[in-house]
Amino acid sequence: MSREDYIMTPMSNADYLIRLQHADDLDALKEAKKAAGLSYQELAEKIGVNKVWLASAFEGQQFVPEEYAQKLAEALGISVEKTAFLTEHPYKGNTDPILYRLHEVIDTYGPALKDLIHEQGGNAIMSAIDFGLDCDVIVDDDGNHRVIITLDGKLLPYAKKGQYPW
CATH class of the missing domain: 1.10.260.40 (lambda repressor-like DNA-binding domains)
Structure with a gap:
């Protein structure tokens, strides 16, 4: 091609x-x-x-x-x-093994994370603008290498401006 x-x-x-x-x-x-x-x-x-x-x-x-x-x-x-x-x-x-697995994690755990964010933070979302991201590979107590990914986004409550329903 x-x-x-x-x-x-x-x-x-x-x-x-x-x-x-x-x-x-x-x-x-x-x-x-x-x-x-x-x-x-x-x-x-x-x-x-x-x-x-x-x-x-x-x-x-x-x-x-x-x-x-x-x-x-x-x-x-x-x-x-x-x-x-x-x-x-x-x-x-999407065939890259690392990216595929990250998509799989979000597909599998995304709805649960959404529920937990709403349960713990109210009617809100996680910002991807006011956001931090880190990635490390560590060795655990059993000698296995582990990937640690941290997503750190500001909790953004939905705005209630205007007349309901907005």
Whole structure:
């Protein structure tokens, strides 16, 4: 799919803001592969990776460790700067495992959190403007790594201005 197809196709904000930021880099990488006359299988063998994983990386869907980005640049005869963007963790939309799980948490616990906010704070919502967010990874007493995410939003009571019902 070309960059123009992405622009003409309805997409999420993540697709527009994140995926397209490397569209030109991905196109250049594909052109370098074509110019080198290598198949994904041949290129994968040269750098020591799986061909499906490599093809997925060429679609912007894989994190490529720096050592493989360097090997890829060498195999294609291009500068390392042309493959450096691959070493960033890509946004995979709703299929990204971390984002998928965060959506799952909100889908599963969101209604309960809403009930608790109303029960404890009255007829109000949590602000996402007057808001704090933090994330840590800790090791618990059993040696397991745990993700701690803190959402800290100001409680905003609904306004009662105007004539009821407003």
